[in-house]
Amino acid sequence: MDKISKPSVSPNPVILQSEGLLKYILETSVYPREEETLKELRNATTNHPLGFMGTAPDAGQLMVLFLKLLNAKKTIEVGVFTGYSLLLTALNIPHDGKITAVDPDRKAYELGIPFIKKAGLLHKIDYIESPALPVLDKLLEDPANEGTFDFAFVDADKNNYWNYHERLIKLIKIGGIVAYDNTLWGGTVALPEIAVLESKREWRRSTLAFNKAISNDSRLEIAHVSIGDGLTICRRVS
Incomplete structure (x- = not known):
C-alpha cells in the first residue's frame, strides 16, 4: 500500500505565489460571488489599452468586507480609471450613501458609466474630473x-x-479605513533596483518610500496584504 505523504510544515513559496493558485482563488471564491454588472465592467475593461490597471477582483472582494464592517456611507476614491472599484463601492453602501470620486481622466471613467447606470447607482457618485490634491485641499478648507x-x-x-495620505488621514474618521492599491508594484519592491525595468524604477522608489513611511505612522493600524498587486489597509486610530 502506498504511504500517504504528510504536507510539509512550511508551504512551498513557489506554490503560494503561483498563477495557478490565484486562478483557483478567483474561480472558487471570487467570480461566483461577483455581481453581474461588476463582471461585465471587468470584462469590458480588458479591452482598454491599459486594462491591466483595473482593480483586482480579489482585492475588491476584500474591500466589500471592510465597507460592510464599517457600515460605510460616505467614501472617497482617488483614482477611478474605468470605475470597477467605484461600482463595487456603490453596490455596497446604502441608497443614500455618497462617493466622492476624483480622477483627471474622464474618458476612462466613461467606459464604466453605462454599467453604473445599469445598476441604478449613478446617484451615489460625485465624480470630479481633476487631479486629486486640489480637491482634497478644497475639502479640508x-x-x-x-x-x-x-x-x-x-x-x-x-x-x-504620501501627499494623498496626509490629507486623507484628516478626512477619514477615527476607526475608518484607507486602502492603498499597488503597494507591491508588481513585486519589484522585493527586488534589487538593477533587476527592475528602468520604466518601473521611479514609481518603485516612490512605493518603497511610501511603504516605509506608512509602516512608521503611529496614527494607524496597518495590514500590508499580498493580494492583487499589493493592498495596504490603514485603520485610523488617532
Whole structure:
C-alpha cells in the first residue's frame, strides 16, 4: 500500500505565489460571488489599452468586507480609471450613501458609466474630473469635512501617495479605513533596483518610500496584504 505523504510544515513559496493558485482563488471564491454588472465592467475593461490597471477582483472582494464592517456611507476614491472599484463601492453602501470620486481622466471613467447606470447607482457618485490634491485641499478648507469619511480607496500616481495620505488621514474618521492599491508594484519592491525595468524604477522608489513611511505612522493600524498587486489597509486610530 502506498504511504500517504504528510504536507510539509512550511508551504512551498513557489506554490503560494503561483498563477495557478490565484486562478483557483478567483474561480472558487471570487467570480461566483461577483455581481453581474461588476463582471461585465471587468470584462469590458480588458479591452482598454491599459486594462491591466483595473482593480483586482480579489482585492475588491476584500474591500466589500471592510465597507460592510464599517457600515460605510460616505467614501472617497482617488483614482477611478474605468470605475470597477467605484461600482463595487456603490453596490455596497446604502441608497443614500455618497462617493466622492476624483480622477483627471474622464474618458476612462466613461467606459464604466453605462454599467453604473445599469445598476441604478449613478446617484451615489460625485465624480470630479481633476487631479486629486486640489480637491482634497478644497475639502479640508471646510473643517466640517474633517473626520467624516468612513472609507477611502487610493489607486493613482504612486509618487503622490504620501501627499494623498496626509490629507486623507484628516478626512477619514477615527476607526475608518484607507486602502492603498499597488503597494507591491508588481513585486519589484522585493527586488534589487538593477533587476527592475528602468520604466518601473521611479514609481518603485516612490512605493518603497511610501511603504516605509506608512509602516512608521503611529496614527494607524496597518495590514500590508499580498493580494492583487499589493493592498495596504490603514485603520485610523488617532
